[in-house]
Amino acid sequence: MTDEPRSRIPSLKLVGKDGVSEQGTSSCVYGTGQAKPVVRDVDWTILMARAQDGDGAAYRRLLEEITPYVRSLASRQHRDSNDIEDVVQDVLLTIHAIRHTYDPARPFAPWLVAIANRRFIDRLRRQGRVRARETSLTIKHETFSEPRANIEERSDRHELEGAINNLPPMQQQAIRLLKLKEMSLKEAATASGMSIASLKVATHRALKSLRKMLADRSEP
């Protein structure tokens, strides 16, 4: 940023004229033959100054242009691509929240890099905390949350099977197809060859006698 005073003048002029002289001034900036990063910085300065004045298109262009830059900065600190994208979005949100703190008389890149670095460090710290305090779930933990691994339920299931086996064969079939395999009446009718009406009656009777059997068993 050795030629910062020179870059100050065009950027400030542009803000005042708003749109009309953008072409002229930017060609003048390119015409002075400055190094490329400086030109880009001046461009960003102009875009940011406009964004502060409420120019949504300029703001959008600025954000689109700085995103790859911020992403490349982030990729030096973070490896996971999700992390990188997250932190890039964090930087964009921060820029949005404090865009009024940017002074167009000063170069844009240091302002951006300072904010980005803060967010990168914040994220690294948060990751450190998470790693220190949290353990990720393993398969062992998973089996306990699965209902089938639950011993209580399995023994219930066993007794239920026994009760169903005591039912007459028609009712057994109806309850197996409709309740345990959770078929629709139509599917059960085609599978068993019984009519829908007789399936309904068989299920009703089966449930009634099952309720009686299981209630009797649990009472004493």
Place this chain on the structure above:
Amino acid sequence: MIKTPDLIASLAANATPVRRLRPPVTRAACWLLLAAVVLALLAVDQGIRPDLAQRLQDPAFAISMAASLLTGMLAAIAAFLVSLPDRSRLWLLLPVPALVVWLSNTGYQCQVQWIAIGPDGVSFGEATRCFATLVLTSLPLSLAMLVMLRHAAPLRPTTVAFMGSLAVAAITATALSLFHATDATVMILMWNVGTAALFVGLAGMFGRRMFRWVAPRTLAARD
């Protein structure tokens, strides 16, 4: 997770015009003006200590007071500078010389007067009035500083809060020595250095939380 291009689009759609911050030194001057107003109001209300003119003849007292005032001013300027993302952290060193003079002078005074006067020079009534001055000076100044520096929340909250409280503490200490004849050594040490330490310590502990309280909405929603 929202996609980055979508985020950009929604941010661009929200690009309402914002008012740029004034230069940091100007803002620090505004805050110092507020401090002057508060001190003036207190002077009207409580009255300057009766022996001020006489005490100002004493070089140790005059230097200590000038140094605390200077510390307050420089710390305020440093806080406003450091609250901006692209300013160097070295600005934090700005108030250090004045701070060293102030604290070393208070310490020296304390040592000398311990021998001269003894510890029980101040009555209880004086102490409560001191406390009133302390609260009346520091509370509005702290709140003003917090609101004026809220944009620093996502950047360096602790550092900025630290500097801001140093400014508040130094101004408060100046107010105390303007309004109260706290000549006993323990009181001087307690009020001057104790107040400073209290504010700076509180800032270190709660600075981050306080800033989040007044921080811009986008960040509050995100955290």
